[in-house]
Structures are given as C-alpha cells and as structure tokens.
Amino acid sequence: MGVVRQPRWYEEGEEPDYRFTLANERTFLAWLRTALALTAGAVGLTQLVPAFPSAGLRTGLAALLAVTGTLLATFAYRRWARVQRAMRNSRPLPADRLPALAGGVAALVGAVVLIVVLVSAR
Template sequence: MDGKEPDPRFTLANERTYLTWLSTSLALCAGGVAMAAVPPDLFVPWVRTALAVVLVLLSALAAAFAYPRWRKVQTALRRAEPLPPPRLAPLFGYGVAGVAVLALVLILVG
C-alpha cells in the first residue's frame, strides 16, 4: 500500500472492525442454520426456509465484503483521505430487523 503509515491505533481499530464483520457473519450464519433447524410445526415451512436463506445470504455478504472494506479504509488512512462510507451497513441493519420482525410476528401468531 502506498501512503504514510497511519497511527497504529487507527490501524488496529480498522482491524477490530474487520474482525467484527467476520464474527457478525458467523453469527448470521449460525442464526440461519438455527432457523432451518426449527421444528416444522413452529413456522410455515417456506417462511422458515426464507428466513434461514436471508440470514445465510447476509452472512455471506458480510464475509465477502469485510476484507475489501478493511482495505479501502486502510488505504484512506494511509493517504489521509476521508473514510469511505459504510454502504452495506443499512442492508445488514434492515435485513436483520426484517427477519426479526417477521419471526416475532410468526411467533405471536403461531
């Protein structure tokens, strides 16, 4: 990478954020697998499958975009440029919130 070596605290904070995206990915994947393992009589089967698929897809996206995000932030730090905006954060926030609301509705109705 070109540019000046940034303050180690910023580099380590960027690394912690990267690792947090990976742990979030793992948690989303575990949630998707757990949703797929829910007993068939608890939710309508296609809804249970849809919730599991959404969680696993969010997991894959978080894992796939964690490193490119780390790299862009690290490059911006080295060049003393503004940090890139977190473009996928709303997708993850709304995606997880949507799954949670749908699961809550299904629990209350069922």
C-alpha cells in the same frame, strides 16, 4: 512458510498511527463475527426451530440470513482495505452501506419471526 505479499496500495501514502490500523482490524473482525453469527442463525433456524405455519417461510428466512452472512464476510475485507487505503492517503473514510444492509436484514428477519410467534400463540 512463504512471505506474505502486501497489496500494491500498501506502499501508498504514509503509515497511519498503529492505533487506527488496529482499530480498523478490530472492526474487520467484528464484521466477520457478525457474518458467522448470521450464518449460525440460519443453521439454527433450519435445524432447531419447528416448521412455521407458512410453508417455506423458515427456509426463506434461513436463506436470507445465510446469504447476508456470506455477503458480509465477502465485503468485510473490501471495507477494511478501503478504510486502510484512505488512512494511508489522509483521505476521508469511505461511506459504507454494509451497516444498513446487515441491520435491515436483521430487522426484517426479527419482525417476521415476531409476527410468526404472535400468530402461532393464538
């Protein structure tokens, strides 16, 4: 096995308290779990849920979940690195739009599914 090469910024500043580094890593892993859950939700929606009355709605929601899961997984490392770099350089933690994006998509999908369920129950 080869040696893992650290990013250049890893030599900047000072090593943060390991508890903060590990907390940042746990947050990164939580983002990955959320991304996997969104992707699994997309698979479940297309494979296990009967077709919605509106053609293409089920596929559209599943695609939205899959795209959001993919973006979340993609940007999770970037977010981890930005926070790590800020901690190493004693700077404020960077603002992030990922929570708003993930929450907004989950709320949108949930609202559409709720509407479909209520309309179908009539």
